[in-house]
Amino acid sequence: MPCPSLLFALRSALRHPAGFPPIRGLLLLTAALSIPLSLSMPGLASGDQWTDVSGQHTINADFLGVWGDKAVFAMPNGQRRTVLLKHLQAESRLRALDLAEQRKAHREEVKNELLEIQAAQRAPSAARIEGPAESAPPYQPLPVGASLQDTLDHNLQQTRAGHLRVTWDTLPKSYQQDIESLVVEFAKKMPPKIWNDQIAMINRLTELLASREDWVFSHPQVLAMVSGMTNDEQQARTNYRSVIGLIQTLTDPQYVSLERLQQGNLDGLIAELDEKAAGYLQPFLPLIEPTLPTSMIAEKVDDTHAVVTIVMPNSPTPAAGGPSQPGGQPYPGAQTYPGSESYAGEEAYSSAEMPVMEEGMDGMPAMPGGMPGGAAPGMGMGGGPRGGLVIKMVQVEGRWVSETMAKSWESDVERFRKRIGEMPGSLDSFVFMLDAMRQWVNLNLSPLEAAETREAFHSGMDQIVADFALVAMQALGRPPRANNANDPYNADYEREMGSGNEMDYQNQSGYEDGSNYEAMMQGEAMEAGQPPLQAVPQP
Template sequence: MPARFMPLAAATLITFLGIGFCAETACAESWTDLRGTRTIEARMVGLWGDSVILEMLNGKRISVKLDALRSESRIQAQDLARDWQKNRGTRIGELQGRATEAAAPAPNPLPMPPAAPAYTTPKTDLAIGAFLDQIETLVRDGHVRAIYDSLPLTYRNDINDIVKLAAEKSDETTWDASIGKLQQLGEAIVTKQRWFLSSPRVKQLPPDAFDSMAEEVLTTAGALRIGLSPDVISLEKLRTTPVEKCVADLDAAIAPFVAQLFSYNGRSGRTVTVESEKEDTAVVSIEIDGRKSRVTFTKIDGFWVPKSMADSWAKSVESAKATISESTGSDLFPAVTGFATMVGSFSGPMMASTTADQYHGAMESIFSGAAMMETALAGFGNMIGKRFSLTGKSPNSGNGYDGYSGMDDYSGMDDYSGMDEYSGMDGGSDYDDQSQN
């Protein structure tokens, strides 16, 4: 070895020897006999009755009577034994806690999506392209309230009147039997998500389909659980609070979930082409995943709305109010009530389950009515601009918000004809010409 490397080699050897010595003696204690004439370095490995078991530095183990040691060594042995017992209890508690957590129906705390980007009210008096783009951006950021806020004030006032009239007609029993069951479904899935994902039916899915399903179903269930909770929306709140405030509160609650749903699909597959724009009229061509449509828009108080919708708005509002006035309250939303009744047949037993086996048994109703669930999930997905399926196969094409139709063409609010004109943005045949009105 060259002479210049000798100091470095010596330093390295000393370092390793020092480390080895420290590691070997790190846990060793000093033990002194009763007379104080002999002291040894050894590691205590146990205390059995009136004897302490010591492991010498050479690995040999010896047993020494406690009364053969000086008082400080006896105290040291007893202190070490107490520490071991305490640490053992702590360790057992940690292991039991981990086992309990692993066996729990859901993680604690429950996972939550990241916060959605801040909301900004849609601007008015923009060119048609910029107006539509801002709405799409806001919705993909999780803020479905942008669709409501993009309506002229007079339209929003009409919606407020319709909602108030419907809320006054409705009763708590009907509300709980519909909205309450949907919220319960979200609660049953989110708060027992480990049981949901461990269902033999669900675990049969291919890995990619399983991951996609888990993301989408848990996120959607989270939106139902939070968004439809009494703290966010209730029949009494709809009766006493302006709809604008109700929409804002709902949006604040579900925006993180909606934004996360959009993030799973990436960029929008929607292309908007402005064919013509003159003063208060514009013709727009919209293509979504190969489907084309042409929509004529008209500007009202700075807001662009489909002309067909504007032409029928007053009549639709009048019809909606008349239908609500003539209803008994319990028959206002038959589609929602019927679906919620079907949901309640399994969400209730799922929620009441105390074991995974009970939960899986309750879930069987979902799969026995798979076709109905596919339709229901597709409908809810369309409402928030997301298409998905429990089986991992989407019953609809598309990958996200596709224009105003993503909110079910506004028809979802009342099931009345004439309120669905936003569907012209993406519905119909391969190329629907709606420019002639």
């Protein structure tokens, strides 16, 4: 019988989950080469007695194996001797055949394990991320009849849980229908080859990154970058898989094929995507948290108009109530912030006119109601009390949206519809960019896909990682935007984007008390000793 301790050591080497395939391979090779030597140990075949068919001649020898129709033995003097199997006594012949079968089975087992290790080294992981490392809390729909403040709180809560679906669910129904009709029209006009080619390229990249995770993280430059950002490599790997899984989910043909998009029903599609994507977002929520408001304070002006103060982390927070108007006085019906008189002269209530997002590098315009970076979805931005952000909200079909979005919605939809109507002729620049990307992918990914060893894969990664590290360092080394007490929320951003302050309620109908909102604001400002605010003409 084979030595139990040897088999135990061999199986331990094969099945131990330590992440060092080269060491495991070395252990397997050593164990495989040790089998012939181990068979000479007592208890296996050392000094066994072998008797011929006549029963008159017996030798003490170590059984080495079967060669054709002969048994091979090692004699005590070191010489080898072969004996025809048919010349051995039945008991000796059967024992020799059993040992030969056991030897063959062990060789096959070792061979298969070595092949498995080789295959594992070529593809350390599955090409598709099967699921997120942790699940997201269940999505909670907005309660029927929720107030503006409840809506704002609900949006923050669901965003912090990773459910971006909440942005869609808080849009007015007609807005959702407009977007759905644009998506359907887009899917019908988009040439399938262009769409499918870009999806295929993304899948090719993500499947390579997923299947070669161990090789990616063993690259010296990647290890250096990871150690420079975190001491937790496991968390870095979780983030890595989460990004890949999120991209694979968002590009899954089950959800984003042109055939599926042509069917419409964005409600169902977004709900399905959100359920899968929210889990992949969980590892990044601590990173996203500093960019989210700590609270949003709503103050209704009348039944269909309101102002909202967005309080960001580390910003001075009003003790109670809502935003104040110029001169430090509260708006009619709004509660007063303690100490608000110290902010006389600040333009506390303003809403920046959001720029219309024109076509980008891909030749396609942004979706209607697009916001610049940092703006809450569906909200226009402006400077508020103590440097905060203040937005003007209006109710549309029972939903609250920014007044800027409501004013430009129809023109934005028509602009986007016109651009879709110009397809595919308007996609020339996008096709050019897609071809350039395809060339880059073929040039850089083909050697990585063909690499059969860790070293070959690392060699193919060297230039890519070096270029990525250079870009990352340049991005991180860019001087941050100035942040000071007078402009803690980077109001200069809006001026760079070409947007100004908007105080135009003069064309709106009067409110419940019969007064015009713009006139009321200017009257209050004059009483506070400030010049009246001038309305900015709308384009």
